[in-house]
Amino acid sequence: MLAVFNVDGEYYVTDDACTHGPGSLAEGDLCGDVVECNFHGGQFNIRTGEVVSPPCMLPVRTYPVIVEEGRVLIDAPERI
């Protein structure tokens, strides 16, 4: 599953699953370009996937986004 974020009209897509545990980033809180996991409160930059705040240690995967005719498309080389 994926998490889709809209930051001031720009879309960003990451894996939904937190790299630390069972949290869902799609259900987390978004503040600017940082999402806070809904489980332990770890934070990721949704533009780069980098960890912003522990307990997360591993970055989350991000996907290039294209918006075409109002549809959000991602460039995913394999089945997700």
Ligand code: FES
């Ligand atoms: S499961 Fe996301 S911070 Fe622990």
